[in-house]
Every structure is written in C-alpha cells, then in structure tokens.
Amino acid sequence: MIRFNHVSKRYPGGYEALHDVSYHLAAGEMAFLTGHSGAGKSTLLKLIALIERPSGGQVIVNGQNLSKLGRRKIPFHRRNIGVIFQDHRLLFDRTVFDNVALPLIIAGYSHHEIGRRVRAALDKVGLLGKEKLYPITLSGGEQQRVGIARAVVNKPPLVLADEPTGNLDPELSREIMGIFEAFNRVGVSVLIASHDHALIRSMPYRVLGLDHGKLAGDGFWGRDNGA
Amino acid sequence: MERNRTLREQHGLGNGGASRRRRLGGSSALNNYLLRHAQTLIYALGQLSRRPFATLMTVAVIGIALAMPAGLHVMLKNVQSVLSGWDSAAQISLFLQKDATESSALALATQLEQRSEIASVDYISAEQAMSEFQRLSGFGDALKALEENPLPAVLVIHPALQQQGPEQLQRLVEELRGEAKVDLAQLDMQWVKRLYGLMDIGRRGVWVLASLLALAVLLVVGNTIRLAIQNRRDEIVITKLIGGTDAFIRRPFLYTGFWYGLLGGVIAFVMVEASLWVLAGPVNNLAGLYNSSFHLAGVDLDTAGALLLGGLSLGLCGSWLAVGRHLREIEPT
Numbered sequence: 001m002i003r004f005n006h007v008s009k010r011y012p013g014g015y016e017a018l019h020d021v022s023y024h025l026a027a028g029e030m031a032f033l034t035g036h037s038g039a040g041k042s043t044l045l046k047l048i049a050l051i052e053r054p055s056g057g058q059v060i061v062n063g064q065n066l067s068k069l070g071r072r073k074i075p076f077h078r079r080n081i082g083v084i085f086q087d088h089r090l091l092f093d094r095t096v097f098d099n100v101a102l103p104l105i106i107a108g109y110s111h112h113e114i115g116r117r118v119r120a121a122l123d124k125v126g127l128l129g130k131e132k133l134y135p136i137t138l139s140g141g142e143q144q145r146v147g148i149a150r151a152v153v154n155k156p157p158l159v160l161a162d163e164p165t166g167n168l169d170p171e172l173s174r175e176i177m178g179i180f181e182a183f184n185r186v187g188v189s190v191l192i193a194s195h196d197h198a199l200i201r202s203m204p205y206r207v208l209g210l211d212h213g214k215l216a217g218d219g220f221w222g223r224d225n226g227a
Numbered sequence: 228m229e230r231n232r233t234l235r236e237q238h239g240l241g242n243g244g245a246s247r248r249r250r251l252g253g254s255s256a257l258n259n260y261l262l263r264h265a266q267t268l269i270y271a272l273g274q275l276s277r278r279p280f281a282t283l284m285t286v287a288v289i290g291i292a293l294a295m296p297a298g299l300h301v302m303l304k305n306v307q308s309v310l311s312g313w314d315s316a317a318q319i320s321l322f323l324q325k326d327a328t329e330s331s332a333l334a335l336a337t338q339l340e341q342r343s344e345i346a347s348v349d350y351i352s353a354e355q356a357m358s359e360f361q362r363l364s365g366f367g368d369a370l371k372a373l374e375e376n377p378l379p380a381v382l383v384i385h386p387a388l389q390q391q392g393p394e395q396l397q398r399l400v401e402e403l404r405g406e407a408k409v410d411l412a413q414l415d416m417q418w419v420k421r422l423y424g425l426m427d428i429g430r431r432g433v434w435v436l437a438s439l440l441a442l443a444v445l446l447v448v449g450n451t452i453r454l455a456i457q458n459r460r461d462e463i464v465i466t467k468l469i470g471g472t473d474a475f476i477r478r479p480f481l482y483t484g485f486w487y488g489l490l491g492g493v494i495a496f497v498m499v500e501a502s503l504w505v506l507a508g509p510v511n512n513l514a515g516l517y518n519s520s521f522h523l524a525g526v527d528l529d530t531a532g533a534l535l536l537g538g539l540s541l542g543l544c545g546s547w548l549a550v551g552r553h554l555r556e557i558e559p560t
Contacts, residue, residue: 049468051468051558051559051560072472072473075467075470075471075472075475076472077470078467078470079470083469089464090465091462102465102466103469105263106466106470106471106475107470108259108260108263110259150469
C-alpha cells in the first residue's frame with residue numbers, strides 16, 4: 001500500500017526532516033509511526049498525502065509513484081486516502097452531517113447516496129444522533145470522531161492519522177483506537193502517528209520508530225507480537 | 228489483497244458506490260453534474276443573503292457604476308429621437324436679387340417645384356417679409372420710417388424627405404446658388420450638424436465612461452471575492468486536503484461573482500428607470516412648450532439585456548481574476 005524508497009525531505013532553509021527512509025506497509029496492514037516531536041512523523045504523513053513533495057527518493061502509494069503525479073491529479077490521489085488530523089480540521093459553520101458529507105459532495109455522489117453513507121459513517125463512530133449539531137457543541141473526543149467519520153465516509157483503502165488521540169484521556173484514546181481497529185479488520189490500511197507509547201505498547205501492531213528524521217526501529221512493541 | 232476485498236464487501240465497506248456510479252448512464256451523470264451546478268448557484272445566493280447589508284453595498288456600487296453609462300446611453304437615444312423629428316425641418320432659404328419681379332420669382336418657384344429632390348417651395352414676397360419682420364422684431368414704428376423696403380423676396384425650399392443627407396443638401400444648395408435670380412442660398416441646418424457633432428462626442432463618451440466603469444466593476448467584484456476567499460481560507464484548505472479539485476473550490480466563488488454582477492445589473496436597470504421617471508414630468512412640460520408630443524422613452528429591451536448580460540459577465544470575469552490569482556496561494560501545510 002505504501003512504499004518509501006530512500007526518501008529524504010529537506011525544507012527550504014536546510015532543515016532535514018527525513019533522511020533516507022525506506023519501509024513498506026502492506027495493503028490491509030495497520031501500523032504506528034512514533035518518535036519524539038520533530039522526528040518527522042508529520043512530514044512522513046504529508047509526503048503520503050502529497051501535502052509535501054520529497055526532496056529525494058521515491059514514494060509509492062497504492063502502486064502509484066507519486067513523483068509522477070501532476071498537480072492536477074493530486075485531488076484524486078487524496079480521495080483515496082482518509083486523513084485524520086490532531087486538530088480535527090472541521091468546518092465550524094456547518095453541521096456534523098455537512099462536515100462528513102463534504103468528501104462525498106466533492107466526489108459527486110447523488111443526494112440519496114450521500115445521506116445513506118454519511119449516516120453509515122456516523123453510526124460506525126457512534127455519533128448517529130448528532131448529525132444536526134454543530135461541531136462547536138461537541139466534546140474534543142466527539143469532534144475527533146467526526147473527523148474520523150469524514151475520513152472514512154468515502155471508503156478509502158488507506159487511512160492516515162496524525163496524533164488522533166493527542167488531546168484525549170486514555171479511555172477515549174482506547175475508544176478511538178477501537179474504531180481504527182474496526183476499519184483495519186475490514187481491510188483498510190491504517191497508519192497512525194502517535195507519541196503515546198503506553199497506548200502503542202498496549203496494541204499488537206507494527207511500530208515504525210523515527211529518530212531525527214531517520215528510521216530507527218521497525219518491529220512490534222505490543223503484547224501479541226502481531227501473531 | 229483478495230481476502231481483504233471480500234472482507235470489505237461483506238462489511239458493506241466495498242467500493243459498491245463507485246461501481247454503481249460508473250454504471251450510471253451518460254445522461255444521468257450529466258444530470259448529476261448540472262444538478263450540482265444548480266445547487267452551487269443557489270448555495271452562492273444563499274451565502275449572499277446571509278449578509279444582506281454587505282451584499283447590498285457591493286451590489287449597489289456595481290449598480291451605480293453600470294447605471295451611469297446606461298443612463299447616458301438612454302438619454303442620448305432620447306435626444307436622437309427628438310433630433311430625428313427636427314431633421315425634416317431642414318430648409319433652404321433662397322434670397323432673391325432685389326430686381327427680381329414677383330412674377331419671375333413665382334416662375335422660379337414653379338420651376339423648382341418640378342425637381343424631384345424638392346418637396347415644396349414657399350414664396351415670401353419682400354412686403355410679406357417686411358411685415359413679418361415688423362411684427363416679430365419689435366422695431367415696428369422705426370421700420371415705417373424707412374423709405375424703401377430693404378428686404379429681398381425669399382423662396383423657402385423644403386427638400387424632399389429622401390434628400391435629407393447633409394452631403395445631398397449641400398449639393399442642392401450649391402446648385403441653387405447658381406440660379407440667375409438668386410442672390411444668396413442658405414442652408415438652415417448648421418445647428419443640426421453641430422448638434423450631431425455633439426451627439427457623436429456623447430456617444431464616444433458613453434463608451435469611454437462604460438469602459439472605465441466596467442473596469443471599476445471588475446475591481447469591485449475582484450476585491451470582494453478576494454476578501455471572501457481569505458475569509459474562507461480554512462474551508463479551502465480542508466477541501467483541498469480531502470480531495471477537492473480546483474474547479475470544485477472555484478465554483479462557489481464564480482457563482483458569487485455571477486450573482487453580484489446580475490444583481491448589480493438589475494439595480495442599475497431600476498436606477499435608470501427611476502431617474503427617467505423623475506425626469507418625465509419636466510420633460511413633458513418642456514415638450515409641451517415646444518408644441519411637441521415627445522415623451523421620454525424608457526430603457527429598451529436591447530439596453531436592458533446588455534445591462535444584465537454585461538453585469539453578469541463582468542461579475543464572472545472579476546471573480547475569475549480573483550480566484551485565479553488567490554486560490555493557488557492557499558495550499559494545505
């Protein structure tokens with residue numbers, strides 16, 4: 001699903017966020033991406049969603065070499081990736097329903113289909129009764145779940161999450177992870193950037209460790225060793 | 228991979244929607260596309276109506292800018308229609324030589340009336356001219372003191388209607404000047420020519436004014452849309468992040484510009500009509516003083532159409548310029 005071949009990212013001004021990173025995330029795999037803040041987690045996710053371009057190496061997503069993808073094709077690439085942000089990035093002047101419906105409206109689904117899919121996505125994150133509310137009236141955990149519903153409403157084969165539990169207490173974090181696990185069980189590839197080591201240790205998934213832009217570890221921290 | 232796909236379909240997470248959409252017929256896809264445009268069009272209008280005061284201000288500025296050249300154009304058209312009534316009043320006065328007798332003058336009149344380019348000829352004898360002058364000039368008694376009538380007899384020529392062109396009239400005057408008994412031939416049309424000259428300047432002025440104000444409308448719309456883009460920066464970033472194309476993001480702004488232009492055109496139309504209505508009373512009074520049945524004509528269909536069409540295309544162009552310039556600058560980070 002995701003393959004990095006010797007990828008580097010140097011920002012203007014010389015700061016090197018990633019240095020010679022190579023890994024492969026198989027289709028249907030769920031993995032964590034961890035490291036201290038500034039280690040390059042966000043940059044790595046941005047390269048996958050083409051928010052940034054690498055300064056060296058190759059990024060291949062879903063069989064597509066991203067360096068060959070022109071500017072006009074970027075939107076269509078992003079439609080295949082559900083991205084979840086730490087700061088949720090919701091539209092506060094629209095209802096929960098309208099927020100979740102946005103990817104479907106962009107993709108040109110019919111009115112009927114949009115209603116059906118939005119309710120299905122809200123049901124999966126446990127917010128079915130709140131579709132008419134505005135995000136500002138929701139708690140942080142609920143806002144995060146709206147963001148998750150929006151990321152998966154389009155049924156993308158790949159979900160990226162950048163610190164999805166950053167501001168949540170451990171119990172809510174477990175719930176959010178449960179939602180990701182449910183997606184993964186139905187075949188969605190999931191890559192979660194997180195520095196919550198306790199949470200990562202409690203789960204049986206592969207962990208990619210970044211240290212100062214270099215891939216410093218690739219293995220299983222969790223209880224079951226991925227068995 | 229195969230196993231995953233099956234799993235996803237079992238859980239209702241498969242790409243069923245996508246394949247169903249692909250199966251839609253072409254006409255259905257087109258309908259969907261048009262429906263989305265219509266929705267965006269209505270949505271843009273809804274957004275404008277949420278801030279009625281700000282919208283009204285912008286639209287009024289556009290309306291005033293469009294109303295000025297349109298109003299001037301309508302006034303010029305009215306002046307033109309007044310002039311076309313006076314056009315046929317062009318006449319040539321032939322002042323006969325002092326020694327021409329009344330019979331020879333009448334003979335010349337009859338002879339001239341035969342000509343195809345002349346509709347009719349009036350004979351004013353020296354005596355008639357004198358008495359008219361006495362009556363109108365106010366010199367009545369002083370003129371009686373004159374020993375002899377200083378005024379010549381006059382033949383007033385009314386050219387045929389199809390001979391009204393300035394060049395044709397000029398040629399006719401030259402010919403008549405050559406007649407033996409004619410002392411002086413004068414075309415009483417100089418002022419009409421001058422007025423036409425002024426009208427030409429006026430028409431050119433309308434175009435200059437229209438171009439300048441069209442530029443103003445472009446800038447007003449462009450600036451308003453630029454502000455709208457900045458206000459909705461977050462929304463644009465989020466839309467780009469979840470796969471919105473440039474065209475998708477551009478669309479509501481273009482339709483906003485469309486509405487600004489169209490509503491500006493409507494306001495301009497109302498302004499011009501209202502101004503004409505205010506002017507109608509005094510103009511009718513003035514026309515009455517000239518024994519004319521002239522009435523101010525309102526905005527005709529062509530002008531109204533040009534106003535609305537011009538307004539909405541300026542709105543579209545203005546927003547296109549703003550969107551093209553500013554949308555690319557906003558990229559997710």
